Amino acid sequence: MTSGEWLIIGISGFFLAWYIGLNIFNRRRGVATYQWLRRGLLQVGEITEAQWLGSSSTGGRLVIAHAQKPFRRLEAMYLLETRELLPYWIISHIQGRRDEIIIKASLRTTPHKIIQVSREKPHPNAELASRDLTHPGEQLQVSGEFTISTSAPIEEELMANLVEFLSKSGNTIRNISFQRESPHLEIRLNIKPALLLDPEIFFSGVKTWL
Numbered sequence: 001m002t003s004g005e006w007l008i009i010g011i012s013g014f015f016l017a018w019y020i021g022l023n024i025f026n027r028r029r030g031v032a033t034y035q036w037l038r039r040g041l042l043q044v045g046e047i048t049e050a051q052w053l054g055s056s057s058t059g060g061r062l063v064i065a066h067a068q069k070p071f072r073r074l075e076a077m078y079l080l081e082t083r084e085l086l087p088y089w090i091i092s093h094i095q096g097r098r099d100e101i102i103i104k105a106s107l108r109t110t111p112h113k114i115i116q117v118s119r120e121k122p123h124p125n126a127e128l129a130s131r132d133l134t135h136p137g138e139q140l141q142v143s144g145e146f147t148i149s150t151s152a153p154i155e156e157e158l159m160a161n162l163v164e165f166l167s168k169s170g171n172t173i174r175n176i177s178f179q180r181e182s183p184h185l186e187i188r189l190n191i192k193p194a195l196l197l198d199p200e201i202f203f204s205g206v207k208t209w210l
Contacts (some may be wrong), residue, residue: 001101015086017206020084026057029099033078033191034060037101040199044074045205053079067105070210074105075183076192099191100174104183111184114151119175146173149150168205172197185210 007055034056041047045067059079067074078101087105118128146166148154155161166173174188187206196203 017083018086022089023057024154026080026083027055029059029191030056030060030078030080032195033080033099033101034062036195036199037078041074041076043200043203044068045072048163051077058082058085059060070107070109070207072106072108073183074103077102077104077146080191087136099109101187101189101194103185103187103189103192103206105185106182108183111178112152113154113178115154115176115178116149116161116179117161117173119128119146119148145171158209165209169197169202172202 030052037060038047038050041062041064045064047062048065049061049063051061053061058081059077061075061077064071064074066072078099081089081092081097110131138205148162152195170193171195172189174190176188177186178184179186
């Protein structure tokens with residue numbers, strides 16, 4: 001066989017080994033995430049629907065149709081990076097895609113304000129403090145990590161609960177959206193650090209700050 005043929009065999013073997021190895025990795029992470037969500041969602045209510053999205057190496061979805069207060073309905077979905085296909089994974093990773101949990105919840109009472117929490121850099125006029133947001137459109141940077149913006153003033157108790165929740169969740173939170181339209185609450189999480197947290201404490205914390 002020529003060196004070119006050996007090279008083709010070597011490259012093919014590498015991609016095959018990569019596919020098998022990363023497929024196993026994704027399946028394990030998918031199952032771990034699925035179990036993490038099931039444990040945590042017991043704090044919210046009885047799971048009425050649970051399914052894989054394609055397979056355990058791709059993602060999963062769990063639904064609580066009749067959730068405990070303050071929720072009415074809650075859906076948790078997780079999506080994993082397509083690591084098995086190396087070229088596609090490199091492109092999507094560069095574009096910012098990561099393993100992610102998306103929690104969407106409808107509340108029993110429609111919120112009166114819009115709150116956005118993100119890790120984006122704060123507006124130049126954002127203040128570094130832990131106080132009430134007193135003006136619509138104002139931004140507040142919390143612990144140098146999160147930027148909170150709101151359409152209306154945030155009550156002191158709500159603000160304190162939110163800041164405490166963010167401080168305990170660490171780098172798990174990607175962003176939080178609190179809005180008047182259903183689903184009223186959307187939380188996006190990074191899976192890797194989330195799996196290091198106690199899911200029961202995390203979901204209890206979500207209920208507490210609302």
